[in-house]
Amino acid sequence: MNRLKIANWAGITFLALVYTGCSVPALIQKKENKVLPVSYSSTQDSTNTGKVNWKNYFTDPYLTALIDSSFANNQELNITMQEIEISRQEIRARKGEYLPFVGLGGGAGVEKRGRYTNIGASEATTDIKPGKETPEFLPDFQIGAYARWEVDIWHKLRNARKAAVSRYLSSVDGRNFMVTNLISEIANSYYELLALDSQLAIIQQNIEIQNNALKIVRLEKEATRVTELAVRRFEAQVLHTQNLQYDIKQRITVTENRINFLLGRYPQPVLRSREDFVNQMPNVMQAGIPSQLLENRPDVKQAENELAAAKLDIEVAKANFYPSLSLSAGLGLRAFSPAYIAKLPESLIASLAGDLVGPLINKNAIKAQYATANAKQIQAVYNYEKTVLNAYIEVANELSNISNLANSYDTKSKEVQALTQSTNISNALFRSARADYMEVLLTQRDALESKFDLIETKMKQMNATVNIYRALGGGWN
Template sequence: MNRKKIIQGVGISMLFLLVSACGVPKLTQKEVNKEIPASYNSSRDTLNSATINWKEFFTDPHLNRLIDTALANNQELNIILQELQITKNEVQAKKGEYLPFVGLRGGAGFEKSGRYTRNGAVEESLNIKDEKTMPDPLPDYMLSAYATWEIDIWHKLRNSKKAAVMNYLSSVEGKNFMTTNLIAELANSYYELLALDNQLDIVQRNVAIQTNALRIVRLQKEATRVTSLAVRKFEAEVFHTRSLQYEIQQEITEKENRINFLVGHFPQHVERSNKNFDTLIPKKIHTGLPAQLLENRPDIKQAELELSAAKLNIKVAKARFYPSLGISAGIGFQAFDPSYLLKTPESLLYSLAGDLTAPLINRNAIKAAYSSANAKQIQAVYNYERSILKAYIEVANQLAKIDNLEKSYNLKAQEVEALTKSINIANDLFKSARADYMEVLLTQRDALESKFELVETKKNQLNALVDMYQALGGGWN
């Protein structure tokens, strides 16, 4: 008879399983496309500057000290490190879900049953002799251990834990991507600060040149060789150039404070190199092969891990359609008198039970979760493909920019040299009355603007170098 009941129970359970499994919706998943061009141009150089440590890539000791400080003190990076710890804790929590839960339970209380209830009638029937009457109210003391365990038949809990691990590793890559961006922004800000210093020096030298020219014009005015209009024009030019100093000084203050913010300092002077900015030569950078971006770029690796987590979440969501098997057990002591609590076997209690549960009707919430998990997987595929495309385009843009800026800088250097010589020519012609004062003023202004543009181009060259290092995925390792 017992065997027949067991067979019936198994049959009912199998029917339960079939009914649950038949209702899983069929959803189409999207496969990722990892195709990427074989090279950026005709070059197939396998050397990749992204593998160089930032301490070797950047040679300025002042910049390296700033980066070291930023990696320790930057608030945004430290916030991400705490988020990393949170995701690590989630992994630990998920790991514990597919292990048995064991606990201790103890309790004490009493119960007064009504006479005309089932328990009250039983107690009344047992009160045969006065000396053996049931206590009223009836005390109850218990001390026991219990355990519950969900058998992970469909790997729902294990896949959930694996997805948590993928999310944790994705967070690690997110931290690496943040590190790369922080180093790049700090390096760019440092080079911009050097450029501003250089522009301020150019302005100050031009103020001295224009002040000397103003002195000459005033002497010529006294000799009635020029009118007061020429004097006023030269004075206005000096005032204009001197006003540029304060604009640049304000930009220097803001740039220094931006650097201080990145390194976690309150406003203070930023130590920097004193050597001439125009002598800085951008390094030769090696782009390697586009396929190396998949390993070097933290944002691509982050997107790949997010995709893996999304695939596992689909399996977790799908497993919710199937029955879950839980086992519960307990063992302990229970008695109405504390003096009997540890007497065995009279006070001994134990239990063992298995539960098989499965959703049958109104599974809309489970279907919606499954559909959402599938949509997030498709979303993760597009995000991964977008990350690859974005990385390739960033490298291609910087590669073209470095080449074009090098050509532009060479031409602008020639322009500065020509305009610098033209200042002396214009001054000589003005002294001999063969050129008017406007030609001198325009020549000086053109020379000043060309020197500013040359410094700007040099800054752009250095920024392009940093941006290429960032685009290749360098800086985080």
């Protein structure tokens, strides 16, 4: 009869726990929108430059050597690698939670019971041998194995492990995105360095040209064909041009040290190409189709894995509303004297227990946890959509930029050619007294500025090819 009552009460308790667990608050989950435009323009060519290996995309051996060195020495990249290792160990920890835990232990101690307690009084009657009292200070020796296991009925622990796997994959994609950005930062800085070298060379050439013009003006003054004013204006122009080189040299130092920082090393000269920067040809770009961004861009894949983890977090939080079943067991030997430890079966101890626990009253904490997980899932959806939108816009912007820079460079080249010819003409006219010295100065200044602008445009062209490669997700693979 007693067993029947116990079974009835156990059944009632189980039904009550299941009933209370079924009352899970209804929350709305937002689904991500993966619809992208079919193309960036009228063409739908699937050939994608972003899939080209970076060693094949960047052909300058000095640049590829710098990029290769940064992979081993960049501190930010190494920090990210440790974050990946942390995520990997989180998977290991989560996996261990839903497997049985078995341990081995032993202990020894001594205990004194009060003589006027029920246990103390019973111990005072006799020891193992008749007529011998139990010692007042009773030793206790034990050794045994124990096990515990939470039965993953609702897949709470498995879902937590899957969420950890998704976050691990997200950290790997984060590392890949950092590699892509690192490559683009080094390449952009490298092309800026080449542009500064070209500008410094142009300044030095102009200083020589202007010094020759200054000599001619001084000879003209001695022949009383010009005044001292013309001489002073030409001297001022030479000094102004000489002053420009110091700013360029400082910018070269800063750019070199920016590259050194990305390579994780202290300031030192950066080896680079000495070829004419203006004659470098930008790479021909093929953007493919927008849907390829979902696979090529590491930040998009990172956001997608974070979204997958957030969805699993909801399932984990939802499982907290249901009862959990835990099993525990133990098997070992215990006696008050080491001499009796090996005596079987008298010293044998064993236990087996099961716990069924579920929330009944005051579920505010788990309700809040569930609502928080749902809010984070919606937040992850918006972050994913924002990342995809940003990726598409970056590619569209860079494609437009490449087209406009090509037209700008052609126009600027013609301007430089015209101003170079006008400089020669003005010098010839000045020597034949058919042009004013101000015309010569203004023409030289305009020619110098146009050459600077041409180099700036070329640098923007090269940077655009780097940026579109990054926008397409190139570099990490």
